[in-house]
Amino acid sequence: MSQKIEQIRGEFEAALEAVLDIAGLEALRLEYLSKKGKVASLMSELRNIPNEEKKSFGQKVNELKALVEQRLNARREELEAAAEQALIDATESYDDSLPAIEQVGSYHPITLVQRELEQIFLSMGFTVEDYLEVVDDFHCFEALNIPKHHPARDMQDTYYLDNGQLLKTHTSAAQNAIMKKYGAPLRAVFPGRCFRNESTDASHENTFFQMEGIMIDKDISISNLIYFMKTMLSEVFHKDVTVRLRPGFFPFVEPGFELDIKCLICGGDGCPSCKNSGWLELCPCGMIHPNVLRYGGIDPEEYSGFAFGLGLTRLAMMKYGIKDIRVFNKGSLKANSQFNAE
Ligand code: PHE
Numbered sequence: 098m099s100q101k102i103e104q105i106r107g108e109f110e111a112a113l114e115a116v117l118d119i120a121g122l123e124a125l126r127l128e129y130l131s132k133k134g135k136v137a138s139l140m141s142e143l144r145n146i147p148n149e150e151k152k153s154f155g156q157k158v159n160e161l162k163a164l165v166e167q168r169l170n171a172r173r174e175e176l177e178a179a180a181e182q183a184l185i186d187a188t189e190s191y192d193d194s195l196p197a198i199e200q201v202g203s204y205h206p207i208t209l210v211q212r213e214l215e216q217i218f219l220s221m222g223f224t225v226e227d228y229l230e231v232v233d234d235f236h237c238f239e240a241l242n243i244p245k246h247h248p249a250r251d252m253q254d255t256y257y258l259d260n261g262q263l264l265k266t267h268t269s270a271a272q273n274a275i276m277k278k279y280g281a282p283l284r285a286v287f288p289g290r291c292f293r294n295e296s297t298d299a300s301h302e303n304t305f306f307q308m309e310g311i312m313i314d315k316d317i318s319i320s321n322l323i324y325f326m327k328t329m330l331s332e333v334f335h336k337d338v339t340v341r342l343r344p345g346f347f348p349f350v351e352p353g354f355e356l357d358i359k360c361l362i363c364g365g366d367g368c369p370s371c372k373n374s375g376w377l378e379l380c381p382c383g384m385i386h387p388n389v390l391r392y393g394g395i396d397p398e399e400y401s402g403f404a405f406g407l408g409l410t411r412l413a414m415m416k417y418g419i420k421d422i423r424v425f426n427k428g429s430l431k432a433n434s435q436f437n438a439e
Contacts, residue, residue, distance in 0.1 A: 101142070102157050105135050109165055119176050122169060129165050136162045203434040207306050207425060210333075210413040211288045214308055217332045218286045221325065223310065226287040228271035231262050240273035240392040241349035249348050254294040264292035267406060268309035269349060272385075275311070276393025281400040282314040288409060299421045306409035311385065313395060313402030319352075322382060322403035326356055330379070333416065334361060341376065350383025350404055361415075377415070380407050 109129055116122050129135045139158045146154050204212075215225045234245075243249050253266035265271075268289045275285055288308040295301045312321065323340065330338045338358045345355035358379050360371035367373035382405035387397035410425060417436060419425075424432045 099154065099157055102139060102154075102161055105129075105139065106161055106164070109135075109168075113168055113172055116172060116176075119173065119180070122173055122176060126169050130162070130169075136165060203436065205425070205433050206413045206417055206419070206436045207409055209436055210409055210416060211306065211308065213333065214329070214407070214409070214412075215286065215288070217329050218310065221284075221328070223284040223286050223312075226271065226275055226285050228265075228268070228274065228287050228289055230265060230290055230292075231258065232265045232270045233262050236273050237263060237265050237267075237270040240389065241269055242386050242388045242392075243348045247348065249346075255292050256294060265289070266293050267291050268307040269404070269406060271309065272311060272349070272389065272404065273393050276313070276390070276395055281395045281402075283402070284312045284314075286310040297423060299423070302410070302422045302426065304426055305411075305422070308407045308409050309404065310407070311402055311404045313385065313390070313400050315400060317384075317401045317403060319384065319403070322384070322405070325403075326380065326382065326405060330358055333412065336361070339365070342382075345381050345383070347381060347383060349386050349389045351386045353383035354381070356380040356382050356405070379411070379415075380405050382406070 109125075112125055112128075116125055127134060131137070136158065139161070140155075143151060143155060143158075219225065237253075237255075238247075238250060239245075255266045256264045268287055268291060271287045271289065275287065276283065279285070286308055287310075288306065290304060291307050292304055295303050297303060310325075312325065319342075323342070327338065327340050330340065338361070340359075341357050342354040343357065345353045347353045355378055357376040359365045360368060360375055360377050362368050362370045363375065365375040367375050371377050382403060385402045385404050390397040390400060390402070410422060413419065413425070414422060
């Protein structure tokens with residue numbers, strides 16, 4: 098009888114070798130270990146065995162059963178590991194240095210407003226220029242018709258370096274270099290970070306952003322200035338805006354203006370946002386002073402142009418309803434990651 102046990106054991110080992118997947122393994126398990134399986138049928142042979150051999154036969158069958166179980170389990174583990182590996186191999190490989198989806202960053206609100214404006218001006222034929230943050234006195238002031246000791250400098254105190262250079266107080270500081278680079282005719286905007294020696298509060302910062310724009314050509318007039326400003330602002334706020342000009346003084350423009358827009362919140366009736374005046378001061382601008390054109394190598398007899406200095410930071414505050422200017426430089430992810438491009 099023990100020969101039969103050995104035979105079944107041999108058959109099992111061979112069959113196990115041939116099994117290639119979990120389904121085959123399960124079939125084999127049923128074949129050997131189910132109630133009517135081969136191991137159970139050996140047990141039923143017990144009654145045909147002489148009494149003195151019963152014990153050792155029973156033991157051997159039990160040993161076989163344990164062996165079959167153990168070998169099946171081991172093979173199952175092998176097959177499962179191989180299946181897992183095959184799945185990994187078949188899956189597209191990924192770059193584990195990429196950030197997790199949940200951590201994808203967002204743009205700073207100033208960047209969003211800046212990019213939107215750049216697109217608008219590009220579509221109107223302007224180029225977008227980059228410029229320095231550390232400039233010299235000539236570019237920041239003298240080339241803009243602000244000689245030394247001119248009182249207009251008082252409003253633009255800034256941070257000076259030991260070598261006499263300074264952190265630019267306005268994007269107008271790039272006007273001279275851009276005029277010299279391209280000559281006339283010229284349409285360009287130049288966004289940039291500006292600095293002033295200010296005590297900070299909810300509406301004042303020592304570091305803020307502007308976007309300057311200049312357009313120089315033959316016969317450029319105030320009507321062109323109004324048209325471009327109105328078109329651009331209507332795009333930014335996604336509605337028709339009404340603008341008005343008030344006189345404003347800047348040595349590098351003549352005449353100079355403060356451009357206001359009709360309050361977008363109350364429509365001009367007066368509300369706390371516009372301090373009940375119905376208008377919001379938005380953008381200083383004017384016709385470029387002949388001296389400034391001359392400094393830039395452009396003949397004011399032949400060409401004229403307008404310039405404007407949009408407060409990007411201010412615009413972002415208005416567009417997103419940000420009440421405290423200090424939010425922008427705080428580096429708070431909570432505050433700055435709430436904004437999305439439109
Ligand atoms: N540069 C001026 C400022 O920052 C703004 C301005 C720009 C005014 C262009 C007129 C024309 O105060």
